């Protein structure tokens with residue numbers, strides 16, 4: 001990993017704001033977030049107990065603590081194994097966590113999209129566009145910069161690109177029967193065939209290049 005990547009990923013993905021506990025021990029709160037079934041509980045349990053357990057209660061959300069010794073420092077680590085379901089407010093971990101571990105499963109290919117927001121605050125920028133782009137490239141993610149405070153079209157463009165990414169991904173896994181569509185399936189079939197056609201004619205993107213560095 002390059003210095004830029006490691007410094008950004010440290011800064012963005014694992015920002016640990018150490019706090020001093022009652023006995024002078026630093027405290028670090030980490031929240032594991034990510035899609036259902038990505039392995040948040042399995043990783044938490046493995047880290048806390050060194051054991052891998054096959055079945056976990058998907059509804060369970062809990063916080064665990066573990067005294068750690070990292071880089072010659074005593075640290076009390078608290079881990080929140082989050083479970084987001086309807087009606088639950090993410091504030092509970094957004095306010096609590098000092099760092100977030102974003103978990104995905106390598107067996108569930110969902111597009112990753114990295115958005116650098118607040119470009120209207122250019123004068124306060126601490127992450128350059130090439131740094132953001134390089135981080136996205138490292139994670140094979142699409143990349144956009146935008147601002148919620150500026151014109152709608154720039155935000156809309158980001159969302160449209162995100163929708164396109166997801167649709168491309170869905171079409172990659174569309175069953176082959178779509179090639180033999182009937183009338184009722186003509187809509188999705190057309191889009192699938194266009195996609196295949198683009199690929200065969202060499203004008204279409206392939207998944208590897210599709211997912212990297214669509215800078216806006």
Ligand SMILES: Nc1nc2c(ncn2[C@@H]2O[C@H](COP(=O)(O)OP(=O)(O)OP(=O)(O)O)[C@@H](O)[C@H]2O)c(=O)[nH]1
Pocket residue numbers: 034035036037038039040041042043053054055056057058059060082083084
């Ligand atoms: N082979 C393998 N299986 C894993 C790994 N991590 C998790 N699993 C399995 O994947 C399934 C889902 O894991 P969980 O830890 O429950 O996933 P989760 O993200 O906590 O899921 P939710 O609580 O539903 O959000 C379980 O059957 C785990 O045993 C891993 O590294 N390798």
